[in-house]
Amino acid sequence: MQTKRTVFGNRLLPYAFLFPQLAVTVIFFLWPAGQAVIQSFQREDAFGLSTTWVGLANYADLLHDPTYLNSLKVTAIFAPAVTLLSVGLGLVFAVCLDRLVRGSRIYAALLVWPYAVAPAVAGIMWWFLFNPSIGLLPYLLAAVGYRWDHSLQPTDAMILVVIAASWKQVSYNFLFFMAGLQAIPKSMIEAAAIDGAGPVKRFFTIVFPLLSPTTFFLAVINLVYAMFDTFPVIHATTGGNPAQSTNILVYKVFVDGFIGLNLGSSAAQSVVLMAIVVTLTVIQFKWVERKVNY
Amino acid sequence: MSAIEITGVSKVYAGGVRAVSDVSLSIAEGEFIVLVGPSGCGKSTLLRMLAGLETITSGTVSIGSRVVNEIDPAARNIAMVFQNYALYPHMSVYDNLAYGLRNRGVPKADIDARVAEAARMLEIEPYLTRKPKQLSGGQRQRVAMGRAIVRKPDAFLFDEPLSNLDAKLRVSMRGEIRQLQRRLGVTSVYVTHDQLEAMTLADRIVVLNGGRIEQVGRPLDVYHNPASTFVASFIGSPAMNLAEAEVMGGSVAIGGQVVANGISGVKDGKLIVGLRAEDIQPAAPGTGVPFAVRYIEELGALRLVHGSVEGRHLTMALSPDLPLADEMKVAVAADRLHFFEDDSGRRMTR
Numbered sequence A: 001m002q003t004k005r006t007v008f009g010n011r012l013l014p015y016a017f018l019f020p021q022l023a024v025t026v027i028f029f030l031w032p033a034g035q036a037v038i039q040s041f042q043r044e045d046a047f048g049l050s051t052t053w054v055g056l057a058n059y060a061d062l063l064h065d066p067t068y069l070n071s072l073k074v075t076a077i078f079a080p081a082v083t084l085l086s087v088g089l090g091l092v093f094a095v096c097l098d099r100l101v102r103g104s105r106i107y108a109a110l111l112v113w114p115y116a117v118a119p120a121v122a123g124i125m126w127w128f129l130f131n132p133s134i135g136l137l138p139y140l141l142a143a144v145g146y147r148w149d150h151s152l153q154p155t156d157a158m159i160l161v162v163i164a165a166s167w168k169q170v171s172y173n174f175l176f177f178m179a180g181l182q183a184i185p186k187s188m189i190e191a192a193a194i195d196g197a198g199p200v201k202r203f204f205t206i207v208f209p210l211l212s213p214t215t216f217f218l219a220v221i222n223l224v225y226a227m228f229d230t231f232p233v234i235h236a237t238t239g240g241n242p243a244q245s246t247n248i249l250v251y252k253v254f255v256d257g258f259i260g261l262n263l264g265s266s267a268a269q270s271v272v273l274m275a276i277v278v279t280l281t282v283i284q285f286k287w288v289e290r291k292v293n294y
Numbered sequence B: 001m002s003a004i005e006i007t008g009v010s011k012v013y014a015g016g017v018r019a020v021s022d023v024s025l026s027i028a029e030g031e032f033i034v035l036v037g038p039s040g041c042g043k044s045t046l047l048r049m050l051a052g053l054e055t056i057t058s059g060t061v062s063i064g065s066r067v068v069n070e071i072d073p074a075a076r077n078i079a080m081v082f083q084n085y086a087l088y089p090h091m092s093v094y095d096n097l098a099y100g101l102r103n104r105g106v107p108k109a110d111i112d113a114r115v116a117e118a119a120r121m122l123e124i125e126p127y128l129t130r131k132p133k134q135l136s137g138g139q140r141q142r143v144a145m146g147r148a149i150v151r152k153p154d155a156f157l158f159d160e161p162l163s164n165l166d167a168k169l170r171v172s173m174r175g176e177i178r179q180l181q182r183r184l185g186v187t188s189v190y191v192t193h194d195q196l197e198a199m200t201l202a203d204r205i206v207v208l209n210g211g212r213i214e215q216v217g218r219p220l221d222v223y224h225n226p227a228s229t230f231v232a233s234f235i236g237s238p239a240m241n242l243a244e245a246e247v248m249g250g251s252v253a254i255g256g257q258v259v260a261n262g263i264s265g266v267k268d269g270k271l272i273v274g275l276r277a278e279d280i281q282p283a284a285p286g287t288g289v290p291f292a293v294r295y296i297e298e299l300g301a302l303r304l305v306h307g308s309v310e311g312r313h314l315t316m317a318l319s320p321d322l323p324l325a326d327e328m329k330v331a332v333a334a335d336r337l338h339f340f341e342d343d344s345g346r347r348m349t350r
Helices: A013-039 A057-064 A066-099 A104-116 A119-129 A136-143 A154-182 A186-194 A199-228 A231-236 A249-259 A263-291 B043-051 B093-103 B108-122 B137-150 B167-184 B195-201 B219-224 B229-234
Strands: A042-044 A051-053 B004-012 B018-027 B032-036 B058-063 B078-081 B155-159 B187-192 B204-209 B212-217 B241-248 B251-254 B257-260 B269-275 B280-282 B289-298 B303-309 B312-318 B327-332 B338-341
Touching (some): A013 A042, A013 A263, A042 A263, A104 A154, A119 A154, A154 A199, A154 A231, A186 B078, A199 A249, A199 A263, B004 B043, B032 B043, B043 B078, B043 B155, B043 B187, B078 B137, B108 B137, B137 B167, B167 B195, B289 B312, B303 B327
Antiparallel strands (some): B241 B251, B241 B269, B303 B312
């Protein structure tokens, strides 16, 4: 395909156009990332007065740090749970809306709203809803005999942060599934109906397989979101507690670095996180191309 | 194989749009019916009502002896071939063919046998393990046909199945569909906007216009005795010449110029006269009507000469051997003229 090429009169002009974006990327991303990599090999005292080069010691320490291993475990539960819940609900809502004849636009608009809510605000909202003394949901749960207390019960706390983190992500997933469903030709569904497949069978044999590229893409995106962008949600609700039970990796980076002032370890943890996100992205690009087999 | 009975069927959409109005049609067992008409004439809607993909607003549809109005598409035992083939892209050709049989709980050995038979019939055996993406347009079309055949349905429904193919392939697939339908003897309803497909495929053509049936008949009957100016201009290529004319004492005049004499059984007055392009020919020397040639289309076996008589545009189909001139004298075959009412466009009985 021939793409249109613009020829600039001045050789420097294209670079001038690129400069603002490049500047933002370099100052706010590449430079701090580079700093983190350097810091991860150093040990610095709390006041920043002396810095010593310690090589891989920060990384080695992580492997023996029970709180870090716990954090890994917590993330291994939290991230897949958020992904499953938000992708699942997004798909359910999209399929429901797709079957709707009337008023689908209104529902679509309402379902997209949560995405516009700031994560911290979303966290606070769920914190209020689940607040053991003033919240609505514990009151309802008490009626069925369950004593909800996310400030004492690790399981309750985990459920709270998973719901709070998934809530706004459902909107995002819903939008992608909507687009995915609309891309499936109606005649294919009709052909399956004539071929004797009922609605449920059609969904599992035709619709869901055809959505698999979307599902896979969203699974990776949501995993990355749950692992890296959920800091505000944790910070606004449980703060990683009780007993470290919701202290996910990205939150631990913040706690160790900014509260504990252990900059070296914090930097090493963020480098590990960076490695994970790079791996996930590579998997996504490699796989999406291979998985789309039609 | 079953007869299909359509009785007083109408379709009104939620917005009040009337797509099909009071259509009645009896389709005999094993008959090949082609629904033809311009886009928006209701032909696809009618087909989709037969398939059960659209609800029927009023009237009844029976397949065999059973009224199917309230029966799901799956339970009607029909098969449909879609314009875009609607093959399942994530399944192999074999699975595409087998899908409908598996849904109906046909034993595995039977499925194998029926898929193999259909594949042999359509010459798609080498592609059974491929995905639809790896097939050409014509091969996909065959797979879509195969998916219909393996089901051994009571009726085939075709929704413009050839319009996504290139011209050459369309002609050969057309022939194959006809032969296949003859061989299997399955009642078929075929929707197209291409009058040539209608003429070549149909046992009977149903011409639809504005949601109503204009005419039902065998291809040549429709061609030779169009029921209205609409059918006359729709069936046949080039389209039938239609001109406002006046009949006075057995003479037909276009724009004051008498083109034919000795017409009987037609009342005096204004009407619309129809002439097939092949029914206008150069006149014998010294006779004929002046015909001003505007442009010529060469078709090889035929030559279409477009021109005018008294400012009315007419087309004649001539043998390429005949000499041409800018001004020609032509004669029309008086016994081959068609007369239509001036106001309604209906054919006048003579």
